[in-house]
Amino acid sequence: MMGYDFKTVEKKWQKQWEETGVFHAKQDFTLPKFYCLVEFPYPSGQGLHVGHPRSYTALDVVARKKRLEGYNVLYPMGWDAFGLPTENFAIKNHIHPAEVTKQNVAHFKEQLQSLGFSFDWSREINTTDPKYYKWTQWIFLQLFKKGLAYKKEMAVNWCTSCKCVLANEEVVNGVCERCGSEVVRKVKSQWMLKITEYAQRLIDDLDDLEFIDRVKTQQRNWIGRSTGAEVDFVATTGDVLTVYTTRPDTLFGATYMVVSPEHPYIEKWADKLENMDEIRAYQAEAMRKSDFERTEVNKDKTGVMLKGVKAVNPVNGNEIPIFISDYVLVSYGTGAIMAVPAHDTRDWEFAKKFGIPMVEVVKGGNIEEEAFTDCATGVMVNSGFLTGMSVEEAKEAIKTWLEENNKGKTKVNFKLRDWVFSRQRYWGEPIPLVNCEKCGWVAIPESELPLELPEVDSYEPTENGESPLAPMTDWVNTTCPCCGGPAKRETDTMPQWAGSSWYFLRYCDPHNDDALASKEALEYWAPVDWYNGGMEHTTLHLLYSRFWHKFLYDIGVVPSKEPYAKRTSHGMILGENGEKMSKSRGNVVNPDDIVNEYGADTMRLYEMFIGDFEKAAPWNSASIKGCRRFVERFWNLQDIVVDGDGYRESLEASFHKTIKKVTEDVDNLKANTAIAAMMALLNEIADTGSITKGEYRTFTLLLNPFAPHVTEEVWSVMGFGGVVTDQKWPAYDEEKCKENSIEIVAQINGKVRAKLVVSADIESDEAIAMAKADEKIAEAIDGKTIVKELYVKGRLVNIVVR
């Protein structure tokens, strides 16, 4: 037998799969469907990374198995191609970003195809294709029309060297990710999407989803729901200063207040404040600091007292001072807090530094040492009508009091902020709005979609931080669709997250020009049955797309409340040294090299075998040989084939057990142990010196989802008929998984002393009797008192002696 020529064989089958379109999802909506999805890649210039195939292979195995099980499977692929690296490459090399994208996509596609993934390439999509982003823009317009898109002045990150606005993700440790220059705050007008309006539903609906727990937890924490109360303090100016607190029970202990440096009352009170110079200096200082600096100085509290104005604690009438400090954020709650130094760590630090008195209102700690923040054990003291209550009782009592006396109310707050949706960049979807002096912001007619990106002379961001589209006056100047008067187009573009927020819907019906997808296609395919992707997208892409999907559900475009029924996440593939793979560390493994040297099947098997799918795993170029040997040993079974349709008696139980194991493991994302089971079965077969045709046939089917090329070739060479992709997944019989006789262990006081071969259905009494009859056991219990005897079915006998 010749050695296995993977290079020829793999190319041959890849070509045939493409030509016959075997992996195209069927248009027959009466079949049971299975939609499995992996995150579509950003086609970077570096090409595919060995991390990509881990996710793609895992769901390819699922997709291939589901097809064999009779499902109509949709396993699509596409390109999330808008984005900064492409734009920067285009700027540097004076090539149009669309051209760069085209080249990168071609490279990626070739790499993906060399790995033999069963993607339905007839449904390939690209977020930069105007036919695609027409619908991204359409969704934005619906959001705008429902009042969920709004423009707001806000502080953004501004790179002093690139002279451009950066997304939060592009600011790393306070400096620009690209050039390492200082990033400062700059106030600009930005489009925002009201994701906060969906905060509660985004939390509640997680309950019904089959997402792995850490994804659910991370989303819940990110959305950050808290319940507390808003309390109105009245300032000596007569103004009501409202605060948000989760500890209204400690109201009697509020000995001062803090407002954020940006709080509007400061300007309002300007003529009453005696130390306005000092206050302005502090404000200027806070303004100049980036978010990073503001949070970095975390340890040392700073602030200035507002002299000339005080506030009254509504529950006891005490006059208390007001401070400004940057530890209070404008963007959360009301931008003002009541400070209870005895029971809040931050307030405690601030009060110690500024010599503000503390009042203990919850007994149980030592407030001289540190703030006592425990809610579970304390008892209320020094708190008027709350005294003697537990913290939980006090919370309820004070809320009732606040509402009855019209001094506050119960309130829920979220950490989640609205989504900053503008980018001053070229390579993104144009925002389809115009600004008219008379009518304000107006949507362009849907008939004018897609609003295509114009050709520009330069993709460089401009000096003043405006989009590269801004100087394109021909394009910018237009007429108002509303009044026909002169108007200007929005020149900001959408962020990279826009196109990926709904792409899974487009796959259902990717060539539809009349809708983002047909109703029938959406009814049939939605929701995605299984979505796998990286943990790093949990609080961005995954949350954004759930938000868009819920909105589309609300306006009747999609039939399901949630986009994804199940979400799993793969661990990273690390470099050989156990560190994250990166160019700068020099530990990057190129998948092309692996495919060249070992073949796609080996690469696929190795990535699945490397370890627990959910955990990070270091690449090991020595271990991969084991998978190559497995492929070759499987191929070489041809040398020992004998006639016979079924399983030989000695192997029957092993076959049934292995089929069961592989079937269940694939569904549970445990390909590593599925492969181990197949390796073990192969070893067992090899020990017999032969394999029947029937056994080889089953083995080939089992291995096919993991190693599609070599199995297809064996199927063909052995003349099993047709192609593997048209076959049925092998069945197992639970009864036949059981061996007739099994080995159990006999223990004395929990320590193994002997092994017994017994009939599988042996009863307790008999097993214990057999154990006692064993020479070693008899010796061990001789002269001792038997305290207890037990038999664990199919496992062991344990005799406890004294």
Add this chain to the structure above:
RNA sequence: GCGGGUAUGGUGGAAUUGGCAGACACGCAAGAUUUAGGAUCUUGUGCCUCACAGCGUGCAGGUUCGACCCCUGUUACCCGCACCA
């Protein structure tokens, strides 16, 4: 600081969820075959032992006939968030 997670042979990792710890694979050792081998095959391989026995899942306790698994405490590392009142 808060939240989530991890710790098992020389290495990657298994362990039916409380029941033989180390499946499967890499590596290593010995042997076979080969002109040769970074190819293939066979055998062995947790530690300590000639052997019986003993010891062993980060560390210290506990519960149990029995603990990698449950409980208490503790250490180290990884990931996410980070003054969210």
